[in-house]
Amino acid sequence: MSVYFHADISNEKTWERDTPCLCTQNSEVFCAAMKRVTADLKASLRIAANPLCSICKGIGIERVKESDAPFLNLANENARLLFFALGLNKETVEEELWGDLTTAEARRAVMRGKARGSLKPYTRPPAENRRGGGSVLTVGCRWHDPGVSEHGMRTYIVRFEDFLEEAISRGATRIWWD
Numbered sequence: 170m171s172v173y174f175h176a177d178i179s180n181e182k183t184w185e186r187d188t189p190c191l192c193t194q195n196s197e198v199f200c201a202a203m204k205r206v207t208a209d210l211k212a213s214l215r216i217a218a219n220p221l222c223s224i225c226k227g228i229g230i231e232r233v234k235e236s237d238a239p240f241l242n243l244a245n246e247n248a249r250l251l252f253f254a255l256g257l258n259k260e261t262v263e264e265e266l267w268g269d270l271t272t273a274e275a276r277r278a279v280m281r282g283k284a285r286g287s288l289k290p291y292t293r294p295p296a297e298n299r300r301g302g303g304s305v306l307t308v309g310c311r312w313h314d315p316g317v318s319e320h321g322m323r324t325y326i327v328r329f330e331d332f333l334e335e336a337i338s339r340g341a342t343r344i345w346w347d
């Protein structure tokens with residue numbers, strides 16, 4: 170699960186584009202189509218598609234909405250650590266990880282985070298049961314959870330600030346996350 174940050178910008182541009190449906194992911198043309206769905210690729214995707222697919226109805230192409238709005242997406246555990254590092258208290262950060270701030274409050278939070286001498290309390294070790302480098306072996310698959318180092322937390326604060334400043338430059342007065 171992850172936390173998605175949004176802002177109330179007034180000049181969001183949205184558009185739609187074609188992308189290959191996941192039911193075609195084992196086909197030879199899938200990777201090329203991820204870059205751009207050309208007329209040739211469209212025909213191949215239709216052949217590769219599952220005719221019973223509920224998403225694309227068998228045409229192999231999905232229409233997705235794109236946006237130029239600034240956003241930030243963090244894994245739940247990392248977002249929780251970031252909120253603590255920014256000094257956001259529990260009234261602001263609900264257990265379910267949703268909430269909002271004015272951009273002025275968010276800027277103050279960034280200043281608090283950047284002013285901390287040590288970010289050690291806001292780190293976490295790589296996942297347990299790891300097989301080196303944070304790789305976690307489970308039945309059938311392996312995922313990577315390297316934890317969050319102090320440098321990693323500093324990077325999260327900078328990414329949060331980048332998101333916030335871009336939002337402010339586009340007229341945002343409020344951010345929220347869910």
Ligand SMILES: [Zn+2]
Pocket residue numbers: 190191192193218219222223224225226227228229230
């Ligand atoms: Zn499909």
